[in-house]
Amino acid sequence: MKVVIQRVTSASVTISEKIVAQIDNGLLVLVGIEDADSQEDINWLCQKIVNLRVFADENEVMNWSVKDIQGDIIVVSQFTLHANTKKGNRPSYIKASKPPIAIPLYNNFVLQMELELGKKIQTGQFGADMRVALINDGPVTIIIDSKNRE
Numbered sequence: 088m089k090v091v092i093q094r095v096t097s098a099s100v101t102i103s104e105k106i107v108a109q110i111d112n113g114l115l116v117l118v119g120i121e122d123a124d125s126q127e128d129i130n131w132l133c134q135k136i137v138n139l140r141v142f143a144d145e146n147e148v149m150n151w152s153v154k155d156i157q158g159d160i161i162v163v164s165q166f167t168l169h170a171n172t173k174k175g176n177r178p179s180y181i182k183a184s185k186p187p188i189a190i191p192l193y194n195n196f197v198l199q200m201e202l203e204l205g206k207k208i209q210t211g212q213f214g215a216d217m218r219v220a221l222i223n224d225g226p227v228t229i230i231i232d233s234k235n236r237e
Contacts, residue, residue: 088118089118089121089230091117091168091230093114093117093223093227093228094224095224096112097109097221098113098161099161099219100209100211100220101218102211107209109161112142114141114159115160115161115221116136116162120166120183120184120192124184126195128233132233133203134203137153137204139153160200160204161208161209161211162200162211163211163217164189164213166184169182169183186213
């Protein structure tokens with residue numbers, strides 16, 4: 088499972104010209120799922136994400152997590168995180184899970200994220216054509232692959 092985490096001052100997801108998710112201070116989390124992913128990957132990533140110390144404390148040092156600042160999270164599925172670009176110019180998405188595997192894992196990821204954060208999170212819609220808008224704060228962007236925990 089791969090995630091791209093962006094610290095934002097605002098973010099939103101729009102589908103068919105309707106805003107379906109919108110937050111102020113918090114995290115926008117893009118999630119890519121592959122067949123080898125499991126509940127263990129979900130648990131590890133969600134715990135890691137909500138406790139990442141990427142928000143400034145009173146001394147302007149990144150010491151606080153999204154949990155500490157009582158921030159919000161938007162989770163968006165993004166199969167293109169598993170793009171393979173080694174051969175040619177057209178990315179291959181062969182490692183990205185198909186919906187029968189990815190949807191239950193995505194739903195479990197959202198539920199686990201809510202448990203870890205202690206409140207409801209917002210989401211895009213799996214498989215939808217979405218417009219994601221954000222103001223990246225910092226900018227702070229972190230990429231984590233649950234298969235590479237070093």
